[in-house]
Amino acid sequence: MALRDSLDRFEQFATDVILERRFGKRAMLLRWMLYLLSWVFRGIAQMRLFLYRHRIFNARQLGVMVVSVGNLTVGGTGKTPVVERIARELQDRGRRVAILSRGYKSKKLPLIRRLRRRWFGKFKPRIVHDGRKLLLDSAWAGDEPFMLARSLGNVLVIVDRDRGRAGRHVIREFNADILILDDGMQYQDIQHRVDICLIDSQAPFGNEYLLPRGTLREPPGNLHRASYILITKAIPGQSGALIQRIRRYNRTAEIIESAHGPRYLQNLYDPADRKPLEWLSGKYAGAISGIARPESFESALQKLGANLVITSRFADHHRFRDEELCEFIARAVRRDLDCIVTTEKDAVRFPQSIAGIEKIEVPIYYLRVEIEIISGHEAWNGLIERLSGASRMVIPDRVLV
Numbered sequence: 001m002a003l004r005d006s007l008d009r010f011e012q013f014a015t016d017v018i019l020e021r022r023f024g025k026r027a028m029l030l031r032w033m034l035y036l037l038s039w040v041f042r043g044i045a046q047m048r049l050f051l052y053r054h055r056i057f058n059a060r061q062l063g064v065m066v067v068s069v070g071n072l073t074v075g076g077t078g079k080t081p082v083v084e085r086i087a088r089e090l091q092d093r094g095r096r097v098a099i100l101s102r103g104y105k106s107k108k109l110p111l112i113r114r115l116r117r118r119w120f121g122k123f124k125p126r127i128v129h130d131g132r133k134l135l136l137d138s139a140w141a142g143d144e145p146f147m148l149a150r151s152l153g154n155v156l157v158i159v160d161r162d163r164g165r166a167g168r169h170v171i172r173e174f175n176a177d178i179l180i181l182d183d184g185m186q187y188q189d190i191q192h193r194v195d196i197c198l199i200d201s202q203a204p205f206g207n208e209y210l211l212p213r214g215t216l217r218e219p220p221g222n223l224h225r226a227s228y229i230l231i232t233k234a235i236p237g238q239s240g241a242l243i244q245r246i247r248r249y250n251r252t253a254e255i256i257e258s259a260h261g262p263r264y265l266q267n268l269y270d271p272a273d274r275k276p277l278e279w280l281s282g283k284y285a286g287a288i289s290g291i292a293r294p295e296s297f298e299s300a301l302q303k304l305g306a307n308l309v310i311t312s313r314f315a316d317h318h319r320f321r322d323e324e325l326c327e328f329i330a331r332a333v334r335r336d337l338d339c340i341v342t343t344e345k346d347a348v349r350f351p352q353s354i355a356g357i358e359k360i361e362v363p364i365y366y367l368r369v370e371i372e373i374i375s376g377h378e379a380w381n382g383l384i385e386r387l388s389g390a391s392r393m394v395i396p397d398r399v400l401v
Helices: 002-018 025-053 079-092 111-119 143-152 163-174 220-225 240-249 294-303 322-334 377-388
Strands: 065-071 097-101 126-130 156-159 178-182 194-200 228-232 254-267 284-289 307-313 339-343 364-375
Touching: 002 025, 065 079, 079 097, 079 143, 079 178, 079 194, 079 364, 079 377, 097 143, 097 163, 126 143, 143 156, 143 178, 156 163, 163 178, 194 220, 194 377, 220 240, 228 240, 254 377, 284 294, 284 322, 294 307, 294 364, 307 322, 322 339, 364 377
Parallel strands: 065 178, 065 194, 097 156, 097 178, 194 228, 228 254, 284 307, 284 339, 339 364
Antiparallel strands: 126 156, 254 364
């Protein structure tokens, strides 16, 4: 437990250094080290793309429509609601959709069992949702796959690092005819027929540095690979300068503007307790989160009229422990707060019950968020039509096996 706490503290410190929130000698030294490493990262990333582009490495064809939803930066673009909306619209049009994810920060089986399963037994990815029921929790599925599976209800959600093999599995076993690669822009092992790149209007290219000094996974110039560019968290009429910069890198992609709109508040421990957004206005609230950009979440609560009295921020993908929640709830009780609010992504990492608390004195809600298209409706509808009308390709068996 002490090791985990130390790693969490270092991760938070490193994040603050990268985002220019920490200063001093230690921060400056780490910043320079990360800057040098970012040039090594750039070289590796560009070389890898070169090898795939010139077919020295061959991307696999799976015989169905493969659409990638990804971004150039690490975290914070609001990708999960976009994947959810695309999957739901395609499913509503009669397509058999499967979402493929790597299951970032999900639990791993012991090494020997993983090797035995992969090389000496029949390959089987982790099936989070089989189209009928939810089969894994967030610890084994990963935050985003579990959240997608729970929200969609009838869409295949599969987790495996080798998404090529996982894709073949769901095509063969579940007759999937459209694959959505969640966070797939950098995943070149499968041929993408459509690349959707998300850009956060509030921090389009992070701090302009590549990993690990910044949050960019690849240089902005690589935006030329995108078929569609979705600007997220956009404010109507304020994306002109960003669109001009995007056009320097990609002159042909359709550009769509979207906003992540809150819909309602859902009690974590009482399914019957759902509040409209207006309920939050004037309430004294506490905010607790473990996401890449907590300030965006906290700002959204304040725009809804909440008086944020206390906040607690943890590292991205932090799995909350009973004692951490007990401490925060105790603070909320002392300050006589009306509620505690977290994000939907964080809610899946809360324990099903909090040890040491028989009755939660301050209700805990998560904020349900969905995307809405605010500009480029025609392009969005064209994208869905293109995907839903795609026919299955004929690929030689030797490629699919």
